[in-house]
Amino acid sequence: MATIRPFVALRPQEVYLDKMLSLKAPSCNGRGNGFIARMLDKGHSGDQGLTNANILANLKRMIRSGDFYQEEHPCIFIYEITQGNHVQTGVWAVTDLDDFDRGHIKTHESTADCNSSGLIDYRDEVGLEGGPLLITYRPNRAISSILNQIKKAEANSVYYADKIFHRIWTVYDLKTIRELSLYFSELQHVYLADGHHRLLAAAKYRNMDSKTILESGNFISSFYLSSDQLRIKESYRVIIPAGEIFLDQVFRTMKRIFSVTKSQRNEPVIPVQEREFGLFMDGKWYRMVYKMKDKAGLPDACLLQQTVFEPLFKIENPETDEQVISVGGGSALNEIQQILADNPAAIAFTLAVINADQLMDIAHQGIKLPPKSTWVEPKIPFGLLLRKL
Known part of the structure; x- marks a missing residue:
């Protein structure tokens, strides 16, 4: 089961995005704040001593100057990555954290010794999500049919960097959003492929004091990709x-x-x-x-x-x-x-190298691999679609 919803995306201007696409994604262990700060400061170097307050100030300034703009309506996005002959097409939405609490999202990586305080503080003080979780599911004909239908139209946004095409279709249509949400809710289980620390931090933050957390804090940005398109490397x-x-x-x-x-x-x-x-x-x-x-x-x-x-x-x-x-x-x-x-x-x-089926079987059995045991692609670049909490 996956409870997905549309969200209002914060997006960079295209000229600025070229620079963001050319850089590697930040680490997800709480030490990526400096990277995010640099990205929110027109790529300037020198992140020593940057605090969450600095990052938030950078973000506000860039929104005021028009470097970032916000979508007018909540949307679900179809995101496609093309590298050579390999194509990966999935659904970018937000996921209800209750799915994790109820065991509907299966995980495969140990987070028992994870210090998520940096990510929790960042979420609380900056109120920004960067990269989404990467969640996979067993191939589903109904979901694939909708994606193929949407892709018949021209993509709303196309970017190219490092020999990779990034295409985004923006889905405003409420009927299509309802259909996608329904088909995802009918999946028996989904499996977290990448983003274990981000998910744990978001769940901890939401559970700290649910009375004071806005409804947006109950959800986390997620990219859903069918397991037959997942790439697991050395x-x-x-x-x-x-x-x-x-x-x-x-x-x-x-x-x-x-x-x-x-x-x-x-x-x-x-x-x-x-x-x-x-x-x-x-x-x-x-x-x-x-x-x-x-x-x-x-x-x-x-x-x-x-x-x-x-x-x-x-x-x-x-x-x-x-x-x-x-x-x-x-x-x-x-x-x-x-x-x-x-x-x-x-x-x-x-x-x-293990394959996607083995990864899902490991997660389903409740086995926890040591941290950093797998390298799962795609590694979604920072900045394509951001979400303010």
């Missing part, structure tokens, strides 16, 4: 040990758990099967295959966390531990090789 880990590591002892311990073989010609190991991992240590690449009896059926990321990261490197939370660098996306291997070149003591682990 997501690897690099460990730069904080102290001295006895590599021989680490290697012997791992060989008790994994079958370990040297990579031919010392080429990087890119696993394609479950329970298979690549290891780079002391200048050499290895292929590791888990050889213990696996009664729990844990996903690879959980298995690696429980058998290697926590016992051997004392890493309890890969997101906050300064020893860990998470690298994801199509260029992950190149980034890892650069990190390894710059840090001779670094140790790298590569994992097989």
Whole structure:
């Protein structure tokens, strides 16, 4: 079940948007406020010491000067990303946070140790949402039919940056909005693909004192994409040990758990099967295959966390531990090789990529992967559609 509604979007002028599209999306762990401040200050650098008050002042000034304008009516948006031959088309609306409270939105990433205070303060003091949640659902013929019908008309807005087309169809028609809302409400479950910290912060903020929160605080900006269009890319880990590591002892311990073989010609190991991992240590690449009896059926990321990261490197939370660098996306291997070149003591682990069905099954079973275990696309650029609370 997904309870979606239209919203009044805050949108940048097209000339200004070109600059925003060319920059990477901010992190979602509460440290992206400086990025947002720069975006709300005509791209100026120097975000040291910026507070939420600075960000809010920037936003107000840019609205007054016309850099941002607000839609006249609540709308649902059809948003399409085209990169080469790959097209992703989904629905951008707001989601009722009650769906999360009632278990209708299934999540797959652990947020138990998440410090969401920065995001909560930002939501409270600035009153602005940037990037939407990325929510997926199993393919639905009725929803696809409506989207295809809407796309027969010319898109209201078309942007191009970094070899990617961004198209937006603005849906004002109340009948179409009602139909889309009905079909989404009939979905049995939907699955959060990206944005776990944002969702948790929004839910916490709404639950802090519901009497003083405006109705808009009960909803969160969301982009819904059918699972057959979701792209899940490589997501690897690099460990730069904080102290001295006895590599021989680490290697012997791992060989008790994994079958370990040297990579031919010392080429990087890119696993394609479950329970298979690549290891780079002391200048050499290895292929590791888990050889213990696996009664729990844990996903690879959980298995690696429980058998290697926590016992051997004392890493309890890969997101906050300064020893860990998470690298994801199509260029992950190149980034890892650069990190390894710059840090001779670094140790790298590569994992097989899971698919959308596996991701939804993990979420449905209630399994929580360690933070940053997946790299899910699209990464929606900041600034296309904003929402004021």
